[in-house]
Amino acid sequence: MPAAVDTLRAPALRIRGLSRWFDDPEGGRTQVLDLPSLELARGEQVAVTGESGSGKTTLLHVVAGLLPADGGEVEVGGEAMTGRSEAARDRLRARHVGIVFQAFHLLPGLTALETVALGMTFRPASGQPARQAARDALGRVGLGDRLHHLPAQLSTGQQQRVAIARALAGSPTLVLADEPTASLDAARAEACLALLTSFCAERGAALLLVSHDPSVLRRFPRQVALRLPSERAGA
């Protein structure tokens, strides 16, 4: 089974000549993302930096398959994310990608356990039942005693830990984190970041984290800087 071996040995993320353009209000087109290459090995953790408008969030969306690329190639876990239909990208995202949002995006009315189980609903069935995996993940982030709490009954730090558990419960190949500490105070941000990086390491998941916070970036030896369109034009 050579193809399977390749997929298992392939890097978590491989990007070649990635670009994304948006239509601007004046009728022209602006290139909001330009990344010649990037590769993350399995379990590797990389921070993406850049000023607002440099395409950091767009990069995460294109890597996750939420937006199509206008040029270039993205492979996640050895499988092409670019050049595929929306449904195929959705399947690939469900199989390989976990996402942590800046605003947590927990659904009101769902308990912590339901939220984390929901994160695995669309993944291919694994050996462990989703509910048990969700329970384990919440235990790992220190919320084993908050399984049946609603978001409104949790602190912001706890909400973000639920979001981390949701992203990692299914043991994805790649975790994408978009400013995951921006809504937290310094102490909680530090704890949250430590939890995210250690949990990814335990699960063998690569981490691509977007931030412009120097205190966050300090933790990442490897960083990728994205440039503003104006900087690219002047280069």
Place this chain on the structure above:
Amino acid sequence: MNLVTLAWLGLRRRPLATALTALYIGLGSALALVVWHGHAATQRSFRDAARGHDLLLAPKNGSALQSVLATLFFVDDPAGTLPWSAYERARADVRVRSAVPYAMGDTYRGHRVVGTTLAHFETLSDASGRPLADGVTGRLFEPEAFEAVVGSLAARTGGLGLGAELQVSHGTREGGAQHAERWKVVGVLRPTGTPQDRAVFIPLPTFYEIEGHAPATSTPGERRLSAVGLRLGAPHLRLAAYAEWRDGEPEAQPVLPADEVLRLLDGVVAPLVKVLEGVSGLVLLVGGLGILVGLYNTLQGRRREIAVLRALGARPAHIFTLIVLEGSVLCLLGGLLGLALGHGLLAALAPWALASYGVRLEAVPGLVDAWLLLGVVGLGAAAGLLPAWRGYRTPVASNLAPGA
């Protein structure tokens, strides 16, 4: 977690809207159920009751339907009288196996008092074909004694146990003057689920002993009857006998009870049922529109939820299915509520329907309930289609931004 669970969780997040919409659908379903079972029970009961006599001889100038309703269902005034001679001629006809004379015009506490002969109890039967004479508690009356046999419901509601005495009141409605004569209850019919349960039967000769019912000097031949029920030797004789009596009987008209009942059901009951079916259909339709509008309106506030589900790997088809399922699950809840309400209502109405009209409302949950539930769930799914299409097309990335 599967999509049905997810749909249920989505509905649970909007408890008031979910409860109110389910209640609305439930009321529509209950109405449809009551109409259907009520109609079926009415048809069954009327046809069973009309099955007792092949023909009725009724007053010549009265309404045929009125005679059937008065004689077999005890729900209308007798349509006049016919001469005793008509009864004698019918009884002498070789085609007639039994002729049962009826004289009516009095009541006991709202229950129709029927003067008749023992032939009545041998000729009429319940829905299973068992004659009324079977299973009588006590005995049947002596043909000329002041004795009474009462239906099971009349015995219960009228306090007429064995040995009780009763005095009848003049007229077919309550409030008439009480006659002086007294009858002793010697028999109580078993419950039959037919109008017979509601009546009080007395020997025909004693009916004429009631003051004012026949001249004191009258001979039997001068007496008049409300109707005569006829059982023929064979069913195929019905139409020929009908035609002959219609043309040859000077003071009575033959009536085919089954035809009159059919005419009543088709001409009066069926249009009413159609109207009620239309109303229940309209209620369900409005409920479906409510679901459509409700789901559609909530989508504006659910764009982020949909985007998050997509980010978690849901495909557009999942979102479409999820929203359709929300409509279906909502209607399933409403439908189940409707079945419970409907059967509860039928159970509550059953004693009244039996007491007032002799209609046995036996509503055993069955295929109709399953079809109703299926239809209602289908309605919910259909109502979810348009919102589901909008949800299907909800953009993802723009709705994940913190300020979106």
